[in-house]
């Protein structure tokens with residue numbers, strides 16, 4: 001744990017939803033894992049909710065706007081329930097639609113929207129799961145950022161540019177924002 005990691009003032013009495021949104025390959029899961037590693041050592045109740053993981057339990061969830069919206073409302077509701085019980089929730093979903101993210105924000109009390117930002121070109125270059133290659137081969141359609149929309153957050157609490165920051169720097173920026181949002185309450 002770095003010195004700054006250990007300076008976080010949050011004591012974990014109240015819940016919080018940290019909502020990571022961004023393109024596939026932007027760095028959501030990597031940062032969620034890092035945040036979990038740090039916060040779970042300091043706080044009594046921390047939980048991760050991840051798009052790929054939840055979808056693996058509900059494989060019929062599709063990628064149309066209606067399917068994504070329903071899925072995001074469902075996981076947003078679960079996040080809000082966990083938050084009410086004092087859990088710090090780290091949610092990582094592409095969640096491409098502004099209105100649906102706003103709806104989830106309104107369901108929750110303490111909500112920190114984090115835009116995990118990387119260009120579509122960089123995400124495709126990373127191609128962590130080989131999905132972009134499949135998109136280009138015509139095996140996947142309605143792919144976010146290629147032939148499906150991603151509405152960038154207009155006023156998120158945090159933006160982490162994962163083309164400029166390292167994983168450690170990006171995680172630290174989010175952790176600092178968590179501390180600040182708690183000090184402000």
Ligand SMILES: Nc1ncnc2c1ncn2[C@@H]1O[C@H](COP(=O)(O)OS(=O)(=O)O)[C@@H](OP(=O)(O)O)[C@H]1O
Nearest residue numbers: 024025051052063068093094095096141142143144
């Ligand atoms: N068409 C299409 N568009 C976007 N993503 C796709 C698609 N098909 C499969 N995948 C894989 O699904 C993961 C995204 O799931 P999410 O639940 O986060 O998506 S959403 O919030 O409902 O838009 C996403 O995971 P991440 O790469 O971690 O973002 C992909 O692995």
Ligand SMILES: Nc1ncnc2c1ncn2[C@@H]1O[C@H](COP(=O)(O)OP(=O)(O)O)[C@@H](O)[C@H]1O
Nearest residue numbers: 024025026027028029030128162165166167170
């Ligand atoms: N600052 C950063 N934050 C997060 N990931 C980064 C960063 N810089 C480079 N990466 C790399 O980008 C990739 C992101 O993949 P992943 O976390 O699976 O994205 P997502 O969950 O958004 O699909 C990983 O290979 C990760 O190592």
